[in-house]
Amino acid sequence: MEVVICPDEEQVGAVAADRVITQIAGKHTPVLGLATGTSPLNLYAELQRRSAAGDVDFSHALGFALDEYVGLDPQHPLSYRQTIDRTVVKPLGMTPERVRVPNGFAADLEAAANEFEDAIVEAGGVDVQILGIGSNGHIGFNEPTSSFSSRTRVKTLTQQTRDDNARFFDDDETVPTHCVSQGLGTIMDARNLVMVASGEKKADVVAAMIEGPVTAMCPASLLQFHRRAFVIIDEAAASKLQYAEYFRHVASHQPA
Numbered sequence: 001m002e003v004v005i006c007p008d009e010e011q012v013g014a015v016a017a018d019r020v021i022t023q024i025a026g027k028h029t030p031v032l033g034l035a036t037g038t039s040p041l042n043l044y045a046e047l048q049r050r051s052a053a054g055d056v057d058f059s060h061a062l063g064f065a066l067d068e069y070v071g072l073d074p075q076h077p078l079s080y081r082q083t084i085d086r087t088v089v090k091p092l093g094m095t096p097e098r099v100r101v102p103n104g105f106a107a108d109l110e111a112a113a114n115e116f117e118d119a120i121v122e123a124g125g126v127d128v129q130i131l132g133i134g135s136n137g138h139i140g141f142n143e144p145t146s147s148f149s150s151r152t153r154v155k156t157l158t159q160q161t162r163d164d165n166a167r168f169f170d171d172d173e174t175v176p177t178h179c180v181s182q183g184l185g186t187i188m189d190a191r192n193l194v195m196v197a198s199g200e201k202k203a204d205v206v207a208a209m210i211e212g213p214v215t216a217m218c219p220a221s222l223l224q225f226h227r228r229a230f231v232i233i234d235e236a237a238a239s240k241l242q243y244a245e246y247f248r249h250v251a252s253h254q255p256a
C-alpha cells in the first residue's frame, strides 16, 4: 500500500487526480470504478479541470459505480444513478450510456447484480477504482463482516451507515435500509485502487485500514492485499497513524 499524506483535502484531490490520469494514460477506453459520497468530490473537481484543460478525455471512458440504494427509483435525485450523473458523468464529459450503476430498482435484484458483474468482465475489468472509506471501515457498501470474496449483491446497511448518510435525506426514516454493492472481491479485481479520505472523523478508521490487522471487521483493511492500492489522505485523516513520519519520508525520498 502506498500512502500519501497531503496538507489539505484540495491537495488530496489533486494528487488523486494525477494518479487516476497516470493510470489511464494512453488508453482509448479507460474503465473507471466510481464512488459517490463526499470524499472524492475534490478528485472529481480536479479531473473536471484537467479534462477542460485538454489533459484527459473521458468521452470514451466506461464507468461502473460502486453501489446503489435498493428501492429508490433511478430518477430519484438521491439515487446514486442521479448522484453519479450530476457529480461525475456531466462534469467529466463522460457518456451517460457508458456509465453503469448497480440496479437497486430491478424486479430481480440478484439477476441485475450478476449482469452488472458480467458487464465489468465484458469491459475488460476496471483500470482504476476510486474509493472512499466509511466511518465503520466499509468500502462500497461492504459493511463489517462482509466476505472478502463477495461479488455484487444486495447488502443490508448498518445503522451507523444509515446515520452517516442521513445528512443527504430530509428525514432519517427515508434513508434506505438496503443497497446493491460491488463486492470486496469485485473491488479487489480492479487493476489500481485510489482511496481518498480527509478529516479527523476518518482518522481512526484510516489507521485501522493501513496499520491494523486485515479483518472483515474493517473491510477496507483488505486493501493491504492489493498490489496497487494508493491511499491519499490529508493531515487530519493521518493524525492517528503510527507510521505517518515514515510515509512522509518515503514520499519525499523517491529513488532517482
Ligand code: F6R
Pocket: 034, 035, 036, 037, 038, 039, 040, 066, 067, 131, 132, 133, 134, 135, 138, 139, 140, 141
Ligand atoms: C460511496 C461508497 C461509500 C463511501 C463511504 C464514505 O459510493 O461506496 O463507501 O465512499 O461511505 O463516504 P463519504 O465520502 O461521504 O464520507
